Amino acid sequence: MEVKKLTLHNVGRFDKLSVLLAPLGNSENNVTVFVGNNGSGKTSILKSLATSLSWLVARIETEKGNGTSIPEFVIKNGKTSAAIDIDVYHCSGSSFDPDLEGYSDDDNYFPWTTARAKKGRKGEFKSDYWGATALANQYRTQLTKNDKASLPLIAFYSVERVVIDIPLKIKYKHTSLQLDGYDKSLSKGVDFRRFFEWFREREDIENEMEKRRLEELVSVEYNEFSEVDNLVSKYEGKIDDLDKSDLKALMEKLGEMRKERYLIKKPEDKFQDTQLNAVRTAITTFMPELTNIRVQRKPKLHMAVDKNGKSLDVLQLSQGEKSLMALVGDIARRLAMMNPSLENPLKGDGIILIDEVDMHLHPQWQRSLLKQLIVTFPQCQFVVTTHSPLVISDCKNILTYLVDDNEIKQLPSLYGEDANTVLLRIMDTGIRNNEVNEKLKDIWNMIDDSDINSAKKLLENLEGEISASNVELAKAKLLIFKKELQLAKNN
Structure with a gap:
């Protein structure tokens, strides 16, 4: 559309x-x-x-x-x-x-x-x-x-979108229906409070789903290990002449396998919320230095992010960083809500x-x-x-x-x-301060009129006002030097 x-x-x-x-x-x-x-x-x-x-x-x-x-x-x-x-x-x-x-x-x-x-x-x-x-x-x-x-998605982000606070204590229960993607999307000042509250709500759901997944995984693995243990017990009892060192090595190996399966979880196996992933992807695309956006619950509740490998409270970011993060995150959030069947909601x-x-x-x-x-x-x-x-x-x-x-x-x-x-x-705006610009023009005119002493005096005054490394000052000095050489030659 x-x-x-x-x-x-x-x-x-x-x-x-x-x-x-x-x-x-x-x-x-x-x-x-x-x-x-x-x-x-x-x-x-x-x-x-x-x-x-x-x-x-x-x-x-x-x-x-x-x-x-x-x-x-x-x-x-x-x-x-x-x-x-x-x-x-x-x-x-x-x-x-x-x-x-x-x-x-x-x-x-x-x-x-x-x-x-x-x-x-x-x-x-x-x-x-x-x-x-x-x-x-x-x-x-x-x-x-x-x-x-x-x-x-239809949304208007006005100049009133400044992020002043990042609330994480949810005052009101929000619904997450598809049409809620239009909630205040065209209002005068977009409510970024809703974005941060939404993020926490979705992360709570994500954590709960991951907890259930792990519980199911542990239950399945426990049953599998019980079967293995029973087989080993039977195997141990039937073969009396089995070398004990070999049996001990076998048991240690099984223990290591059990420990490895419990402790090592592949990242792709972890439950991840599609909508949250869309927001994380969008923000990291815009701001690659920001990763691992999350809600930190201890020792105090806050939204955290890793910036160049260092964990920070989002409130520690600059106003520009917070504003861009909230803007991009809100667009991604709304797209994710309004495109529940898309594998990549950001293509909504x-x-x-x-x-x-x-x-x-x-x-x-x-x-x-x-x-x-x-x-x-x-x-x-x-x-x-x-x-x-x-x-x-x-x-x-x-x-x-x-x-x-x-x-x-x-x-x-x-x-x-x-x-x-x-x-x-295009913007009808000078590239430098108007007062400085006028003084530089006066210097050029004095040089053209061969009024070198006046040009030097004005240049000396201007050097006291702006940086000595200014390119225009260096250019003026060079032009004065060339003009002096020309006048000396003519005389």
């Missing part, structure tokens, strides 16, 4: 805005990125998508469910009403075959409109949810026939919206973030916003839009561009 097109009417700063989302044409890349200054409307686009998709989620959960309405304050100033049109593609049968009579690829498109008028005003738009209803009915029909049929279908995807992340993670999202969740469509030039210059074939002046512009591929170029060309 994919959102193909979104159209906004009188929403936020936009009179009318239509945008196509990835994948487009022959490109299989499933990531759309919006960049722009604060207040340009990037978040409005994501929230509009979340508002529209909430109607699909609501009607999957219940036949006549209601999604989220457009907030009145979102309607553009001076306008009486607003609307959001969405066009979703879902291939419900075989791939489109132009030779198949009566079948059209149009049958796989599900449009619907969400409209809202200001209180006491007549609206020019009308809500129409037939597409959401029809698509939801397809999923409901699948679940009726097979209660383990997959559902698409979904539409994931992330505002300020680079928030709290080290530049090294910003560079690999989009590639890791694609690799870890290959069947999900991502729509994200960012302020980071590293995010949009280090991933091939992503669809990037610049939001500016109530319009959007599709940008050419920025893959391979250096961060400074992206800052200057």
Whole structure:
């Protein structure tokens, strides 16, 4: 399932805005990125998508469910009403075959409109949810026939997703039904508390299942050893002339075998929860230095993780590490819940919206973030916003839009561009402090005008303000030296 097109009417700063989302044409890349200054409307686009998709989620959960309405304050100033049109593609049968009579690829498109008028005003738009209803009915029909049929994940991660606390004391009993994967998935601030509580609940179940497996294994092995012991006893009693040293060696060997079978357990034999494995795999894929994620119960209850071989409380991680761990873990958790029959739940279908995807992340993670999202969740469509030039210059074939002046512009591929170029060309941001930049420009102008003494004086003042190793300072010194040589030669 994919959102193909979104159209906004009188929403936020936009009179009318239509945008196509990835994948487009022959490109299989499933990531759309919006960049722009604060207040340009990037978040409005994501929230509009979340508002529209909430109607699909609501009607999957219940036949006549209601999604989220457009907030009145979102309607553009001076306008009486607003609307959001969405066009979703879902291939419900075989791939489109132009030779198949009566079948059209149009049958796989599900449009619907969400409209809202200001209180006491007549609206020019009308809500129409037939597409959401029809698509939801397809999923409901699948679940009726097979209660383990997959559902698409639909989730919005806003800027309010900061992880402040990691609670492990479960205050309320939660259910783990398939549809619970939609619990608060489109709310303003995703509740990461639920992720950590879920992790503990699933690990408790996993530990209990492993305990039962071991009990059954011990019972089976005990019976097997009893039979062996009986045979040895009979064997010992019947052959009186057997060399005692040989018999003793035989008994010691059997004892060693028994001990070995009790103590050595192959890792692949251990019971592992499929959903927990999906979460562990996703987090370790993003952050290879983090392994063995678990709930430590003694000496105190906490979530633990091994970082570069050292055991740490998750609260000891940086804010960026905790935020990324919780984000990736929550996506994986929901996919695992909604795809109970998939061997690898991370290959489940979904539409994931992330505002300020680079928030709290080290530049090294910003560079690999989009590639890791694609690799870890290959069947999900991502729509994200960012302020980071590293995010949009280090991933091939992503669809990037610049939001500016109530319009959007599709940008050419920025893959391979250096961060400074992206800052200057796309984000209209200087690569250094404006005051320092102006002083450097003054130095260049003084050198061009052969005013060497003024250039040296300004350069000396600037050296007291910024690092002596600054490349631009070294460049200015070299230019002054060359200019002095030129002036001496001319004289």
